[in-house]
Amino acid sequence: MNRFLLPLGAFVALVIFLWIGLTLNPREIPSPLINKTAPAFRLPQLHESSKTIGPEDLRGKVWLLNIWASWCVTCRQEHPLLVELSRKNFVPIYGLNYKDRREDGLALLKGSGNPYVMSAYDREGSAGIDWGVYGVPETFVIDKAGLVRHKFIGALTPKLIDDVLTPLVKRLNDE
Template sequence: MLRLSYLAPLLAFMGLTAGLAFSLSNDPRRMPSTLIDKPTPSFNMASLDGKDAGFSNTDLKGGVILLNVFASWCPGCRVEHPMLLKLAETSGIPIYGLNWKDTRSDGSRWLARHGSPYIRVGSDEPGRVGIDFGVTGVPETFVIDRTGRIRFRYPGPLTEEVWRDEFEPLLKALRSES
């Protein structure tokens, strides 16, 4: 006969294993943003370089734009950066940047070394603005419509395929809206 003291650790282990298996099966790309079709959160932050005017949610109105969340320490951001540079030159979509949980000096140095695809970049060193946007990690890219509403969130590096399959159809539809 098993004593309860032997059974409790076994049950705890089984519960922990089930929880871990469930969490590993969740793909953050399938996690919908609760902010879709809602206005961008209010924010006002310093620019990354400290020289330009600050960056706020009012900058994200008036046209269809991309907001890209990145950091100098992010490997996925390095993967997507050439794509962002290409989009800045060829897509006609303004790209704004949010340097998330990174020091201003590291973020500025990284953009100086690799080039900046951004119209304006805000420094979110404490990560508060990213939290308000529901950022789960970097990189993440948001599509924001003319009225300042978040229309799409893509977690992960942008690639040619992602751009073609996910972004282009949505951007075409948003551009045709009056």
């Protein structure tokens, strides 16, 4: 009897491990930036190239940094949701226009609404590398002290906004 139980047990354990493995998303790589100071950048603004913007300007408030590009299909899908979120005036959303052409980025915002208080223009993607961006869209939550507190990889969804983003921003606002 034991002869069969042992391999069966090993098999069941293997199946359980593989099953867990299937539910994990290999695309979601935990960011090492969590609870660290947001990487600095000083980039021209998308709308006014003569003015710059950087994370230091936003100390003292909780804000979102959404990495987006006009060539990114998922960003376009996410876009209406961001517009809706921005209308609630719940948390300021700043954009990082990533490896885009300025006119394309501006055209997208003109056509489908601008959810961003301001967008930084990262033509070369250098700020993107500093932030560990490896795909668009990504959304970071930055707290009052300028620490990165959360990173959403891929498009935000209504469920993510309700279950994760909203409670988190409320908590950070109270800190």
